[in-house]
Amino acid sequence: MGKKLLVIGFVWPEPRSSAAGSRMMQLIEAFQLNDYDITFATACAKSDKAFNLEAIGVSQVAIELNSSSFDAFVKEMNPDVVLFDRFMTEEQFGWRVSEQCPDALRILDTEDLHCLRKGRYQALKDNAEFNKTYLFNDVAKREIASIYRCDISLIISEAEMEFLKNDFKVDESLLLYLPFMLDELKDHEIDNLPKFQSRRHFVTIGNFLHEPNYNAVLYLKQNIWPFIRSQVSDVQMHVYGAYASLKVNQLHNSKEGFIINGFAESASTILKQARLCLAPLQFGAGLKGKLIDAMQNGTPCVTTTIGSEGMFGELKSNGFIEDKPEEFSKKAIALYQDENLWEEKQRNGFDVINSRFRKSYYQNVFLERVELVIKNLYKKRINNFTGQMLYHHTLQSTKFMSKWIEEKNRS
Incomplete structure (x- = not known):
């Protein structure tokens, strides 16, 4: 029986509308090469431009924010791998995945570094030179924490790999450079x-x-x-x-x-x-x-x-x-x-x-890394003390805020 992958999407993939949608389809295709049974779940409303994932054998599930119904759903599914689409999704659902499926490999697809984009935008508005003052913004604190809480974070740009290693001092063992995976032009x-x-x-x-x-x-x-x-x-x-x-x-x-x-x-x-x-x-x-x-x-x-x-x-x-x-x-x-x-x-x-952007090469790099980390997951997490610390502290606040919202919605 093949392994199970749960993708928690920030939005439904729209490959005709955005590069992010194309990226998600490329990741799904890579996992299908290794015969993963894939479920795509999101709390976002579906637009008419959303790709019909069921047409390629991917189950589609609507989930709720701040709801214990997700706990029951993910526990019953018991995925081997969970892929978070952007750090905001990991913030919302990561602690629930960790509690219900502690042995599941957690992958973060950053799409791009949101903190870098925000910092550059602010520098542009200020008509100022971009520097670490702009890079080390509040989004960065959330995004880098999310990277530490995951076992693998997918980084689409070599430039962003350098920002993470040199400016944020993130250990390279937590990162994987994975650009667009494209067919060769004949x-x-x-x-x-x-x-x-x-x-x-x-x-x-x-x-x-x-x-x-x-x-x-x-x-x-x-x-x-x-x-x-x-x-x-x-x-x-x-x-x-x-x-x-x-x-x-x-x-x-x-x-x-x-x-x-x-x-x-x-x-x-x-x-x-x-x-x-x-x-x-x-x-x-x-x-x-x-x-x-x-x-x-x-x-x-x-x-x-x-x-x-x-x-x-x-x-x-x-x-x-x-x-x-x-x-x-x-x-x-x-x-x-x-x-x-x-x-x-x-x-x-x-x-x-x-x-x-050779598809076959980067698909192999990606899938080999996933299998390697699955085999050595306990050791990898032991060596990531910062990630353990962030799970202990940061997600406690996220967890109890979510539970408070859930109770408030019931009243």
């Missing part, structure tokens, strides 16, 4: 992609529930697009993304060629039609799904240092990395107009996908 797939002359216009794409995406589109409209449009008058900037709010839609201006299109049914179709992707991200963390999608579909990209973080390693980028709006705009125009340069950057993107 020669025939590359050959069938639309060529330079058959593509038109600029594109950017991203879920607007994610604040860095709205900020980037606003920055694009105010600081970059006017210059590009003044130099190349017949082009359009197409903006796609799920959950576009009123403030996003108000940026639409057809006379200026700045087009808000809303949700993209197929990001691949959109990117294959576009000649260039623009991603002027001013803050954020993790790996940027829009850059991955662009490279997979042969669409060169101009982005910022923040946008490129953890993406290219020692390889050349699939476009240009510029932080100053005028240089960003000039590089975008050059790349849009120069076919030879465009083809060179496109090839770079294919190399990055095939060299840095």
